[in-house]
Amino acid sequence: MKVAILAVGNEVLCGKTLNTNSMFIAREVEGMGGKVTHQQVVPDQIEEIVRGLETAYTYADLVITIGGLGPTVDDLTRDGVAKYFEVELVYDQDIYQGICDYFKRSHQDIPENNVRQAYKFAGGLVLPNNNGTAPALFLQKDFQTIFLLPGPPSELELIFNDSVRPYLVSQIEERKITNSYRLCGIGESVAEGKIIHLYKQYPHLNIAPYCAVDKVDYIVTTLERYRTELEAFDEEFRTIMKDYYIGNQSTDLPSEIVRLLKEKGLTLATAESCSGGLLSSTLINVEGISTVFLEGIVSYSYESKLKRLDINVDRLMEYGAVSEEIAHDMAVNLREISGADVTVSITGIAGPGGGSELKPVGLVYMAIDVCGQIFLKSYIFNGNREKIRQRTVAEALYWLYYHIKAL
Template identity: 45%
Template sequence: MKIGILAIGDEVVSGKTLNSNATFLASTLEANQFEVTRHLAVRDIETEILQALHFLYETANVVITIGGLGPTLDDLTKDVCAKYFDEEMVLYPEVVDKIKTYYQHTHKSMPENNIKQAYFIPGSIIVENKHGTAPGMIYEKAGKVIINLPGPPNELEPMVNEYVLPYLDKLGFHKIYKKQYRLMNIGESDAEMHIKDFYNLFPHIKIASYTGVGFVDYRIITTDPNYKEEFDKCVQAFEERMKENIVGDGSEPLQKTIIDLCREKGLTLAVAESCTGGMITSSIVDISGSSDILIEGVVTYHNDSKMARLGVKEELLEKYGAVSPEVALAMATGVRLTSKADIGISTTGIAGPTGGTKEKPVGLVYSAIDFQGETFVFKNIFRGDRNKVRQRATLQILFELYKVITKTF
């Protein structure tokens, strides 16, 4: 099954409204193994909508439209779709009653122009809208399916989950085969070099990458069931080749995975931060349930704080400096012992743009882990502005913590 997405509305094309619906639709459909071929956005103009439908059906069996189901004159979606399929629109009285009931709940009378929202192509499936007055429409003819959905996300999203996905499942078309991986501690270029032979070994499998701050996502896909065996071999080879860098599929934040692992193993965590300034702790607290494993997070920015709060020795700071593997380790051990946590982690570095030297340049970050007395220290030099350095340092220590936990148990 191939699906095209068509957003309709002057406000979308002009940039006044962010087309978040297309992002939601595409990600939801692909997560459910449906292939999205194209996205388009057009204005509320009949000829443009018709041209877009012709274009999308060149590669798609199903087109999902977004917007244009309101009661005003420029809400043209269903009328234009009826014209595309050479059909007339008819009134569905039961839908009129539902719209009237919706208004009664708000202690208002239904405006006369809302009757427009109760017209559909005969034989259509009406998609109930529990949060607004614009029902959706599903219509099939000559092997083509049109699905009309309203524009407000709070209306569209539940309609997709409750009605559209089950309908698509029943159509019986084969789905795509897809696996997604999130890689960390490796750049996109290096990752590509690790698997460059895959493109010849598995010629019928699409391998695509996407890079973000501190991670690279890979998707392995085939839309042809005849290549399922080749797909399985590619997946197996990828997981073996990249096992040191895989941290999941990217569907949830790494810190949630860490929280779940710690909860499962009965481990607690404490964090001591210098250059990251609370960013690590904040990212963990962003996740519901973090209180199950997080004892505390402290920002010991000044040397006096490192000594007073974590017990870092003054002579250690004088001999090696605050940005050093020795101090990073002392911070991790100090926060673990003072908090009585199972794990202590730390960061200390030079986020910039000032403060760097030849020996200790901007972007240099030392991080450390004390896992029940077993210690690990890491050195990285990150590129980017001050915030990027802090973000990358945060992601890096989370990656290292994930690897330590998974290798220990």
């Protein structure tokens, strides 16, 4: 089944409102085995809505509209759809009574303009909205089908799951099946090189990478009839990516680190310079971390490294704060000071200034001390200050996970 999505609203068109609704609908439709063939955003104008529908139906037989069902004068989706299909909008007392009941439950007066929401298409259906006042609408005419959904995500998602999903399931001939994979500690191009042969080896699978600063996700979809092929791919992919695979696309790396620490009965402490506490802050976002996280030190200055981490002044002057040697000492000394089983240290140059020919902006050293075993890493990251810090923390999290898991 081919589906088009038409979002209506000046606030979406102008970027004032993030269009997460289209992303939700597309993901759900594709997951069920449908195909989203077109997406568009149009302003709150009847003629533009009609023009948008004319375009959408060249790509699909079913259109889902988003927004424009409210009580104000700029909520014109019903009017635009009625004009396109050449159907009448008729007042429905049951809809209006439902709106009145909604306001009564909230002990609010009923605004006069909410009567605008009590109109439906002649020959169409009304889909209940248990999270708001705007009912969704459904219409079929001349082999074209349309769902009109409200804009607020809490309302749209509920109506989609209650009313749209069952219809789509009934229309889709064969369901899709999906596997997802989350990789950390590897870039998109390197990952692609490792699995490029799998694209030809498994021709019935749609293998799609999605890259972010701290991860690469792969979403692999196919039809139910190719389940055996997907299972074979799954086994081979995990074998190739065993050093980088942490779980499916919903797996959270900091949460996995905390889980492993708890599982192995280990404690953790951090010492950060250029990352400025971003690593410890990211870890502390995980619920229940208090049982394994002892402390985080932001030793930004020379003085702090000397006083808080007991770094030897001669080594600090000889090698400089941004060096493999000082990263090593920061991790080792932190383990002695904190008593943590696992420590990680970070020192580098996040920029935009402070770099030199020998130590350029983006140079980062980190050390991980796992029960007395030291692992040292060095990088040169590109980007602005924020991106360098983000990439530093992403690498630190991955190597923490990798070395703790290996115990």
